[in-house]
Amino acid sequence: MAAEWGYSPTNGPDVWARLFPQAGGARQSPVDICTSIASSDSNLEMKKLTFAYESQSDLRILNTGHGWKVEAPQSGSRLEGGPLGEDIYQLEQFHCHWGETSAEGSEHTVDGRAYAGELHLVHWNTTKYQSFAEAAQHPDGLAVLGVFFDVGNESNDEIEKIVSTLSEIKFKGQFTDIPDVIDPTTFLPSGLGYWTYLGSLTTPPCNECVIWIVYKEPITVTEEQVTYH
């Protein structure tokens, strides 16, 4: 039985490759985004990244043991353009990484700086593949939008709809439904500049199947919205 992976010295990223060989690969995420060497690609500006999401209610939220995950398969959603070529990617789920304090918690860092947290909107290539599981076996199978969280005085209403349910799912494996209507578009910052690179799932099985799109502008949430209780 595979030991539970986690973030301790005995089951953390340094030993994931023992159980999950892809974790030892050449295009592993997260990475530190060095803004001085990031190059702007005029092609990306020509092919604007576009997205269209549906609003959904009664979405299921799960305590994964490492954070929360909202299952949001949206056959009517579309993410395309930018680094995604001619393929259309569809939203499958979104989840959050955050830490013990607001000084840490994001997975990607920017010039060595961590943010308080990071939201991931996970999409899969429905042009080429028949399922998420199949897409996750290919280098262009998934596209994940990363949005950094900055801690400030304004709470984020959409995030609040999610974190307000966490008291019902205190333990790993527990899930509940979010009664409110959630529109993933509201998670995205107003400034749509982004960094993009070819990487992987940031947690086991660490498949090298992700086209990462990390927005430069963070969104603001309150301390309570991004720290473990």
Ligand SMILES: NS(=O)(=O)c1ccc2oc(NC(=O)c3ccccc3)nc2c1
């Ligand atoms: N932090 S991450 O890189 O965005 C990341 C890391 C690990 C992941 O495993 C899955 N699996 C599904 O969503 C899934 C969806 C449907 C069926 C089975 C699995 N998504 C992930 C995203």
Ligand SMILES: [Zn+2]
């Ligand atoms: Zn993630």
